[in-house]
Amino acid sequence: MPMRYFRLSDDVHVSGRWYLDDPVDPRGFEVDRWQFESGAPVAMDGHLRVPLYRAGRALDFSVTAVGGAPVVHARVAPIFAELAATDVQLVPVDVEGQSDEFFILNVTRVVKCIDDQASAEVHYWKPEDGRPEKTGNYRAVHGLRIDPSKVGDAKVFRPWGWLVVLLVSEELKKALERVGATGAKFKEV
Numbered sequence: 001m002p003m004r005y006f007r008l009s010d011d012v013h014v015s016g017r018w019y020l021d022d023p024v025d026p027r028g029f030e031v032d033r034w035q036f037e038s039g040a041p042v043a044m045d046g047h048l049r050v051p052l053y054r055a056g057r058a059l060d061f062s063v064t065a066v067g068g069a070p071v072v073h074a075r076v077a078p079i080f081a082e083l084a085a086t087d088v089q090l091v092p093v094d095v096e097g098q099s100d101e102f103f104i105l106n107v108t109r110v111v112k113c114i115d116d117q118a119s120a121e122v123h124y125w126k127p128e129d130g131r132p133e134k135t136g137n138y139r140a141v142h143g144l145r146i147d148p149s150k151v152g153d154a155k156v157f158r159p160w161g162w163l164v165v166l167l168v169s170e171e172l173k174k175a176l177e178r179v180g181a182t183g184a185k186f187k188e189v
Helices: 031-038 076-083 170-178
Strands: 005-010 047-050 052-054 061-063 070-073 087-095 103-106 121-124 138-142 158-161 167-169 182-187
Touching: 005 061, 005 170, 047 103, 070 076, 076 087, 076 103, 076 170, 103 158, 103 182, 167 170, 170 182
Parallel strands: 047 087
Antiparallel strands: 005 167, 005 182, 061 070, 070 103, 087 103, 121 138, 158 167
């Protein structure tokens, strides 16, 4: 039976939950939040802080406001470190009002695996769109489906050309569910 994969996203329907703002550096300046969606390791100069956009119940998995950087609690970080050590970088962060440890989950693996025919709808950037740096990349992907045969040994990854999505293996999904990770929402791709 082929391996199954899932889109991991922030469950915005958790009652009374918090919402995180974008990370800031030690001086309080916003960091380039998009670097956490590039699929590459990052170098941080100093300890980052994540302010609250709206206070509420802390979650084991959530994403920041605009950039969507995944933030995980220290109780679930080892799951990513153990099952997907070559796919992730855990960047320590202080979350406003929290004494517990949290990490930005920087996914460093990108896999060319989107199945255009099986996905509901895909659109590519074209030269006439006036964004030459994006030409050939996905402009939109609806009803995302991937070709599992192209994933290889990746456990956590972003699909090439559509880096806004975070994908995990069924093994990793089950591990997060076993510990009751709050805030994590899964949809099969």
